[in-house]
Amino acid sequence: MSLSKRCIRVVILIMTLISVFCNCSVALASELPYDTYNYNFFEYIVYTPAAYVPSGSISGTQLTYEGIPLGVFSNPQDICKTPAGEVVIADTGNNRIIFLNKDMTKVIKVIKDFDNNGETDTFSSPYGVCVSKKNELYVADTYNNRVVVLDSDNNLIKIIRDPKSEVLEEGYVFTPLKVTVDYADRVYCIAQNMFEGIMVFEDDDKFVGFIGTIEVQISLWDKFWKRIATKEERSNQRLFIPTEFTGIDIDDDGFVYASNIDETGTQAIRRLNPKGEDVIKKGENENLGGDLWTEGFTNYAGPSQITDVVYRQKGMYSLLDRKRGRIFTYDHEGNLLYIFGGLGTQKGTFVTPVAIENIGNTIIVLDAYRAEILIFTETQYGSLINKAVALRYDGDETEAVELWEKVLTLDENNELAYVGIGKAYLTSGDYVKAMDYLKRGMSSEFYSIAFRRYRNEVLKENMSSFLTGGVILLIVLVIGNSIYRKKKGIRKKEGLLNG
Amino acid sequence: MDKHFSIQKLKYVFYTVSHPVDGYYWIRHADKGSVPIAIILVVLFSFSFSYNRLSASFVVNEIDPRTVDSLSELGGVLLLYALLCISNWSVTCLMQGEGRLKDIAIAIGYSMVPLIISFNLATVVSLFIADGEEAFYYLILTVGIAYALIMMLLGIMQVHNYSLAKTLATLFLTLIAAFIILFISLLIVDLINKVYNYFHSIYIEIIFRM
Numbered sequence: 275m276s277l278s279k280r281c282i283r284v285v286i287l288i289m290t291l292i293s294v295f296c297n298c299s300v301a302l303a304s305e306l307p308y309d310t311y312n313y314n315f316f317e318y319i320v321y322t323p324a325a326y327v328p329s330g331s332i333s334g335t336q337l338t339y340e341g342i343p344l345g346v347f348s349n350p351q352d353i354c355k356t357p358a359g360e361v362v363i364a365d366t367g368n369n370r371i372i373f374l375n376k377d378m379t380k381v382i383k384v385i386k387d388f389d390n391n392g393e394t395d396t397f398s399s400p401y402g403v404c405v406s407k408k409n410e411l412y413v414a415d416t417y418n419n420r421v422v423v424l425d426s427d428n429n430l431i432k433i434i435r436d437p438k439s440e441v442l443e444e445g446y447v448f449t450p451l452k453v454t455v456d457y458a459d460r461v462y463c464i465a466q467n468m469f470e471g472i473m474v475f476e477d478d479d480k481f482v483g484f485i486g487t488i489e490v491q492i493s494l495w496d497k498f499w500k501r502i503a504t505k506e507e508r509s510n511q512r513l514f515i516p517t518e519f520t521g522i523d524i525d526d527d528g529f530v531y532a533s534n535i536d537e538t539g540t541q542a543i544r545r546l547n548p549k550g551e552d553v554i555k556k557g558e559n560e561n562l563g564g565d566l567w568t569e570g571f572t573n574y575a576g577p578s579q580i581t582d583v584v585y586r587q588k589g590m591y592s593l594l595d596r597k598r599g600r601i602f603t604y605d606h607e608g609n610l611l612y613i614f615g616g617l618g619t620q621k622g623t624f625v626t627p628v629a630i631e632n633i634g635n636t637i638i639v640l641d642a643y644r645a646e647i648l649i650f651t652e653t654q655y656g657s658l659i660n661k662a663v664a665l666r667y668d669g670d671e672t673e674a675v676e677l678w679e680k681v682l683t684l685d686e687n688n689e690l691a692y693v694g695i696g697k698a699y700l701t702s703g704d705y706v707k708a709m710d711y712l713k714r715g716m717s718s719e720f721y722s723i724a725f726r727r728y729r730n731e732v733l734k735e736n737m738s739s740f741l742t743g744g745v746i747l748l749i750v751l752v753i754g755n756s757i758y759r760k761k762k763g764i765r766k767k768e769g770l771l772n773g
Numbered sequence: 774m775d776k777h778f779s780i781q782k783l784k785y786v787f788y789t790v791s792h793p794v795d796g797y798y799w800i801r802h803a804d805k806g807s808v809p810i811a812i813i814l815v816v817l818f819s820f821s822f823s824y825n826r827l828s829a830s831f832v833v834n835e836i837d838p839r840t841v842d843s844l845s846e847l848g849g850v851l852l853l854y855a856l857l858c859i860s861n862w863s864v865t866c867l868m869q870g871e872g873r874l875k876d877i878a879i880a881i882g883y884s885m886v887p888l889i890i891s892f893n894l895a896t897v898v899s900l901f902i903a904d905g906e907e908a909f910y911y912l913i914l915t916v917g918i919a920y921a922l923i924m925m926l927l928g929i930m931q932v933h934n935y936s937l938a939k940t941l942a943t944l945f946l947t948l949i950a951a952f953i954i955l956f957i958s959l960l961i962v963d964l965i966n967k968v969y970n971y972f973h974s975i976y977i978e979i980i981f982r983m
Contacts, residue, residue: 316837713831716831718904721831722903722905
């Protein structure tokens with residue numbers, strides 16, 4: 275009796291233990307509504323800790339303005355931030371612009387109309403907003419075919435409309451979608467059906483030209499088919515037109531970051547200098563298109579469709595993918611730092627992500643269908659990487675070592691961390707350790723530098739023994755050869771005598 | 774045993790490498806070669822190839838070590854070897870070639886020696902080179918492959934007693950023959966599969982009716 279009781283007790287104990295452990299692992303796996311991963315040197319998917327975790331969402335129903343509920347957003351299309359860190363939302367379907375405070379808990383102001391030379395004027399589906407350094411609000415007033423510029427007290431400064439130029443077709447209708455402005459008040463505008471590039475306006479609303487035209491790549495095979503096709507067939511074929519830009523942002527130096535939907539999935543982001551040349555740096559795998567593994571025939575397969583970009587700080591920028599709802603963050607060298615986010619209906623996932631912005635240590639994403647702003651807060655892992663990359667951008671590689679080492683304790687597959695530590699050892703002259711770390715980081719370029727210096731060091735230290743060894747070997751060979759020949763000669767003579 | 778693995782036969786491998794024309798001539802006419810040694814050389818080449826892909830320094834080698842499977846590569850190399858020998862033999866039989874199947878096997882097998890040496894040497898050298906010095910690595914590989922190709926050509930020329938032009942023509946025909954063999958074997962595999970499926974479905978039908 276006592277034995278069976280003890281047996282039962284043991285069984286219960288084991289089962290509780292199992293259930294405790296099981297609960298643990300299940301809880302861990304279900305904490306996040308999305309996968310967080312990265313690609314290693316061999317372009318394998320490596321799962322990483324989460325760099326950002328969802329920490330809430332803001333919808334119009336949560337907010338009140340002057341005592342009146344704000345009401346749900348309707349198909350909001352853009353968000354941006356002011357120099358003071360306030361968040362501006364283009365509530366496109368409701369034809370209004372909403373200013374929220376930094377924590378997105380209070381409404382600062384709502385702009386529904388403005389005074390246009392004595393008359394009250396309103397917006398019609400504003401698709402894009404931007405606030406300049408001078409706190410001037412730029413609104414892409416899409417269906418009114420104009421860009422409206424207001425100062426911080428809602429006074430009209432200027433209206434950009436009807437661009438006139440030789441390069442524009444006769445009867446061209448200007449339909450701005452996204453707008454941004456640099457420190458010199460140059461206005462960059464993405465317009466609907468404008469495949470030539472980003473439209474630039476200077477000197478008080480004068481259209482000066484395009485920048486960043488995406489060149490069309492026509493393969494030899496396509497050219498061959500074009501050649502043999504008849505005129506009728508040709509008119510039925512797909513036109514080779516460049517893709518339109520989807521999102522736009524600007525960094526402190528006035529470089530324009532513009533995203534586009536790339537069908538090949540190789541480059542979805544351009545960094546345009548004031549001349550309009552693409553000066554973005556690509557990483558080891560020459561890819562700036564989001565996901566690398568995109569095979570398949572389902573709706574979920576295919577290259578990432580980058581719909582917006584945000585320049586963050588110290589050369590880092592994040593891309594928003596509407597195909598799989600992922601957010602890709604790259605550093606100034608084009609290395610993919612971390613990936614998070616996903617589609618779905620759970621908290622922290624998207625249905626139709628349209629715009630991304632970076633406020634302090636959070637990333638906020640606007641979802642047009644859910645009419646919500648989703649907030650993601652950085653984890654320890656994400657903040658370590660952000661800080662280390664910022665230090666590297668400033669050239670303080672040695673200071674970043676401590677951070678990279680902490681990153682390695684959280685994620686020992688992080689190749690960037692190995693390279694970061696390896697480079698620091700390289701500058702401090704510890705070549706053996708540098709080689710070890712750089713090899714783990716698969717950085718053939720810096721590994722080679724370390725290896726070459728190490729090789730020189732070894733050669734320099736052992737030069738005398740190498741030379742001595744060589745001389746001795748030479749002498750031994752010469753003597754051995756002569757002895758061998760003598761013996762052989764004798765044998766030959768013997769053979770001759772015997773034969 | 775002695776017939777295949779005597780010291781003289783082993784030494785003769787290296788004599789053939791250094792004197793291909795002469796070496797292959799006596800392989801054909803004085804049975805100086807050995808088929809087992811030739812097969813062992815092919816196996817060694819397969820392992821050297823896998824070892825190179827696996828262990829060459831990452832400065833020159835972008836292959837993921839997890840994708841290297843030396844046994845499946847061995848199977849592939851042996852199959853290719855057999856295919857080349859048989860298709861060459863079946864072509865040269867019809868074109869007044871003097872070589873027997875075993876001479877062809879030896880001719881191709883012995884020409885693996887420069888490949889074995891160069892692949893292993895290149896792997897070792899790759900561990901001592903840095904970025905920008907890859908040329909040494911690729912030089913060693915190229916020299917090895919070129920020497921092996923020349924040896925193979927001379928070998929087939931000698932064992933069949935062909936002129937160079939005729940050798941090249943038969944090599945071209947050998948390629949076509951290889952494709953035909955592949956095609957027919959695929960057909961056969963498919964046919965056997967169909968027959969098997971036919972009887973299998975009859976069996977299942979009977980089982981269900983019983």
